[in-house]
Structure formats: C-alpha cells, structure tokens
C-alpha cells in the first residue's frame with residue numbers, strides 16, 4: 859500500500875472529511891472483513907475514482923465512512 863493511502867487511513871480515523879490521495883474527492887470509504895478471530899483485512903477506497911488499497915492482517919478499528927460491502931470494481 860502506498861504512503862499516500864497510509865496517510866489517508868490515518869486521516870479517516872480522525873475525520874470523515876478526508877480527501878482521496880488520487881483524485882482529491884472527499885469520498886473515501888472503508889470496509890473491514892474478518893478472517894480469523896479479531897483479525898481480517900481492511901479495504902480503503904475512493905467512491906469517486908475507485909482507487910483502493912488493502913491493509914492485510916488488521917483489526918476492526920474505528921474509522922469514519924464505513925461500509926458493509928466492498929465494491930467489486932475497485933482499482934488496486
């Protein structure tokens with residue numbers, strides 16, 4: 859995952875209003891999928907340009923703009 863998305867991940871834990879590192883839209887979304895116990899993976903994406911990143915082996919943290927489903931047209 860790129861540094862830009864890592865910074866965005868940090869921002870989205872603090873404000874729902876953060877910008878996509880690729881297109882600048884304030885449309886960043888997050889979803890968590892459990893895999894084993896409390897661990898799983900987190901997907902962060904932009905609803906506008908569909909650019910996305912995966913954080914593997916992560917916990918279900920408190921982020922803004924959470925979604926239950928991950929779109930299937932994301933660009934990783």
Ligand SMILES: [Zn+2]
Nearest residue numbers: 878881904907
């Ligand atoms: Zn974007």
